[in-house]
Amino acid sequence: MSQKFKKASRLLKNPEYQAVFKTGIRVRHHFLTLIFAKSGQKRLGLVVGTRIGGAVVRNRIKRVIREGFRHWKDLLPSGDFVILPTPAAAKKTNSEIKTALQQLFSKVTA
Numbered sequence: 001m002s003q004k005f006k007k008a009s010r011l012l013k014n015p016e017y018q019a020v021f022k023t024g025i026r027v028r029h030h031f032l033t034l035i036f037a038k039s040g041q042k043r044l045g046l047v048v049g050t051r052i053g054g055a056v057v058r059n060r061i062k063r064v065i066r067e068g069f070r071h072w073k074d075l076l077p078s079g080d081f082v083i084l085p086t087p088a089a090a091k092k093t094n095s096e097i098k099t100a101l102q103q104l105f106s107k108v109t110a
Contacts, residue, residue: 005044005066005069005070008041008043009041009042009043009044009069009073010043010044010045011043011044011045011080011082016043016045016080017045017047017082019037019080020035020036020037020045020080020081020082021035021082023037024036024037024080024082025037025108027104027107027108029100029103029104030088030100031085031086031088031089031092031097031100032083032084032085032086032089032097032100032101032104033083033084033085033086034081034082034083034104034105034107034108035081035082035083035084036079036080036081036108037079037080038077038078038079039078039079039080040078041078042073042076042077042078042079042081043079043080043081044065044066044069044080044081044082044083045080045081045082045083046062046065046066046082046083047082047083047084048061048062048084048085051087052085052086052087052089052090053087053090057090060094061085061089061090061097064094064097064098064101065083065085065097065101067098068097068098068101068102068105069081069101072101072102072105075105075109076105076108076109077108077109079108081108083101083104085097
């Protein structure tokens with residue numbers, strides 16, 4: 001399993017995000033929201049706004065989410081995943097974020 005987060009695994013353009021927002025199903029956790037839309041490949045998009053915290057906090061949250069996606073990618077259905085953390089995510093530890101992400105992914109696969 002490759003540890004890189006390649007371009008093929010990312011949502012890159014605004015129309016790709018808009019398609020997921022329009023057609024996807026939403027699954028919520030206390031501090032994360034996952035929007036899932038079926039497609040031919042497994043791709044991840046992150047929307048981490050400035051309300052979450054400073055750049056260091058936002059980048060930490062993004063790193064943890066990307067790591068979780070890479071770790072569970074083989075178990076997930078094909079589709080586009082967009083994850084939106086809330087400002088409460090800034091106060092959570094890395095393990096709490098990974099646990100919440102795993103719970104969201106398990107709701108999508110069930």
